[in-house]
Protein backbone atom coordinates (compact mmCIF):
# COMPACT_ATOMS: atom_id res chain seq x y z
CA UNK A 1 0.00 0.00 0.00
CA UNK A 2 1.49 3.31 -1.09
CA UNK A 3 1.20 6.40 1.04
CA UNK A 4 2.93 8.75 -1.42
CA UNK A 5 -0.23 10.60 -2.44
CA UNK A 6 -1.44 10.97 1.14
CA UNK A 7 1.87 12.48 2.21
CA UNK A 8 1.81 14.99 -0.65
CA UNK A 9 -1.73 16.10 0.20
CA UNK A 10 -1.01 16.63 3.90
CA UNK A 11 2.01 18.81 3.09
CA UNK A 12 -0.27 21.46 1.59
CA UNK A 13 -2.94 21.27 4.30
CA UNK A 14 -1.07 22.35 7.41
CA UNK A 15 -3.01 24.47 9.94
CA UNK A 16 -0.64 27.41 9.31
CA UNK A 17 -1.45 27.55 5.60
CA UNK A 18 -4.94 26.24 4.83
CA UNK A 19 -5.51 25.39 1.20
CA UNK A 20 -7.36 27.77 -1.02
CA UNK A 21 -10.61 26.89 -2.79
CA UNK A 22 -9.55 25.12 -5.98
CA UNK A 23 -11.72 25.94 -8.99
CA UNK A 24 -13.41 23.04 -10.79
CA UNK A 25 -12.60 22.47 -14.48
CA UNK A 26 -15.43 22.82 -17.00
CA UNK A 27 -15.23 21.31 -20.51
CA UNK A 28 -14.91 24.81 -22.00
CA UNK A 29 -12.27 25.88 -19.48
CA UNK A 30 -10.10 22.75 -19.66
CA UNK A 31 -7.51 24.27 -22.09
CA UNK A 32 -7.14 27.27 -19.78
CA UNK A 33 -6.38 25.07 -16.78
CA UNK A 34 -3.98 22.87 -18.77
CA UNK A 35 -2.06 26.03 -19.67
CA UNK A 36 -1.72 26.98 -16.03
CA UNK A 37 0.29 23.79 -15.42
CA UNK A 38 3.09 25.53 -17.38
CA UNK A 39 2.19 28.97 -15.94
CA UNK A 40 0.75 30.07 -19.28
CA UNK A 41 -2.23 32.42 -19.27
CA UNK A 42 -4.29 31.22 -22.23
CA UNK A 43 -7.37 33.00 -23.53
CA UNK A 44 -10.01 31.67 -25.90
CA UNK A 45 -10.25 33.72 -29.09
CA UNK A 46 -13.10 33.73 -31.58
CA UNK A 47 -11.36 33.34 -34.96
CA UNK A 48 -14.21 35.09 -36.81
CA UNK A 49 -14.26 38.38 -34.81
CA UNK A 50 -11.25 37.96 -34.07
CA UNK A 51 -11.31 38.85 -30.37
CA UNK A 52 -10.65 37.15 -27.05
CA UNK A 53 -13.56 35.90 -24.97
CA UNK A 54 -13.69 35.69 -21.22
CA UNK A 55 -15.01 33.49 -19.59
CA UNK A 56 -14.39 30.34 -21.67
CA UNK A 57 -17.43 29.09 -23.58
CA UNK A 58 -18.26 27.15 -26.72
CA UNK A 59 -19.96 30.03 -28.59
CA UNK A 60 -18.70 33.59 -29.21
CA UNK A 61 -21.08 36.03 -27.45
CA UNK A 62 -20.57 38.64 -30.24
CA UNK A 63 -21.02 36.67 -33.47
CA UNK A 64 -22.21 33.26 -32.20
CA UNK A 65 -19.26 31.67 -33.97
CA UNK A 66 -18.06 28.33 -32.67
CA UNK A 67 -14.48 28.37 -34.02
CA UNK A 68 -12.53 29.08 -30.82
CA UNK A 69 -8.74 28.87 -30.54
CA UNK A 70 -6.50 29.33 -27.51
CA UNK A 71 -3.75 31.95 -27.52
CA UNK A 72 -1.27 32.89 -24.82
CA UNK A 73 -1.93 36.29 -23.22
CA UNK A 74 0.83 38.74 -22.31
CA UNK A 75 -0.10 38.43 -18.64
CA UNK A 76 -0.21 42.18 -18.11
CA UNK A 77 -3.04 44.63 -17.61
CA UNK A 78 -4.47 47.28 -15.33
CA UNK A 79 -6.82 47.20 -12.36
CA UNK A 80 -10.29 48.07 -13.69
CA UNK A 81 -12.12 47.84 -10.34
CA UNK A 82 -11.29 46.56 -6.88
CA UNK A 83 -12.46 46.00 -3.36
CA UNK A 84 -10.47 45.36 -0.21
CA UNK A 85 -11.86 42.50 1.86
CA UNK A 86 -11.38 42.95 5.60
CA UNK A 87 -13.31 39.79 6.54
CA UNK A 88 -11.77 36.72 4.88
CA UNK A 89 -14.24 34.57 2.93
CA UNK A 90 -11.96 31.57 3.47
CA UNK A 91 -9.28 30.62 6.00
CA UNK A 92 -6.78 30.40 3.12
CA UNK A 93 -6.79 34.19 2.70
CA UNK A 94 -5.31 36.56 5.25
CA UNK A 95 -7.23 39.83 5.49
CA UNK A 96 -7.03 42.48 4.32
CA UNK A 97 -6.70 41.36 0.71
CA UNK A 98 -7.60 42.81 -2.68
CA UNK A 99 -10.21 41.32 -5.02
CA UNK A 100 -9.90 43.01 -8.40
CA UNK A 101 -11.26 43.00 -11.91
CA UNK A 102 -8.10 43.18 -14.04
CA UNK A 103 -8.42 44.41 -17.61
CA UNK A 104 -5.86 42.41 -19.56
CA UNK A 105 -3.95 44.03 -22.44
CA UNK A 106 -6.00 41.78 -24.76
CA UNK A 107 -9.18 43.58 -23.60
CA UNK A 108 -10.97 41.04 -21.42
CA UNK A 109 -11.59 41.51 -17.70
CA UNK A 110 -10.41 38.85 -15.31
CA UNK A 111 -11.50 38.48 -11.65
CA UNK A 112 -8.55 37.72 -9.38
CA UNK A 113 -6.57 38.86 -6.33
CA UNK A 114 -3.82 41.47 -6.26
CA UNK A 115 -0.92 40.20 -4.16
CA UNK A 116 2.61 41.25 -3.32
CA UNK A 117 1.97 44.67 -1.81
CA UNK A 118 -0.13 46.61 0.63
CA UNK A 119 -3.83 46.78 -0.32
CA UNK A 120 -3.82 50.57 0.09
CA UNK A 121 -1.21 50.83 -2.68
CA UNK A 122 -3.56 49.28 -5.26
CA UNK A 123 -5.93 51.59 -7.15
CA UNK A 124 -7.97 51.67 -10.34
CA UNK A 125 -5.41 51.99 -13.13
CA UNK A 126 -2.55 50.25 -11.27
CA UNK A 127 -0.47 48.29 -13.80
CA UNK A 128 -0.23 44.61 -12.89
CA UNK A 129 1.26 41.38 -14.17
CA UNK A 130 0.32 37.77 -13.61
CA UNK A 131 1.92 35.69 -10.88
CA UNK A 132 1.09 32.10 -10.04
CA UNK A 133 -0.05 30.22 -6.93
CA UNK A 134 0.36 26.44 -7.06
CA UNK A 135 -2.75 24.32 -6.61
CA UNK A 136 -2.63 20.77 -5.23
CA UNK A 137 -3.13 19.01 -8.60
CA UNK A 138 -0.37 20.66 -10.65
CA UNK A 139 -2.50 23.54 -11.92
CA UNK A 140 -1.69 27.12 -10.94
CA UNK A 141 -4.06 29.90 -9.98
CA UNK A 142 -3.36 33.17 -11.82
CA UNK A 143 -3.07 36.12 -9.42
CA UNK A 144 -1.75 39.59 -10.19
CA UNK A 145 0.93 41.77 -8.66
CA UNK A 146 1.67 45.47 -9.24
CA UNK A 147 4.42 46.25 -11.77
CA UNK A 148 7.13 48.37 -10.12
Ligand SMILES: [Zn+2]
Pocket residue numbers: 046047048049051060061062063064065
Ligand atom coordinates in the same frame (compact mmCIF):
# COMPACT_ATOMS: atom_id res chain seq x y z
ZN1 LIG B 1 -16.96 36.06 -32.70
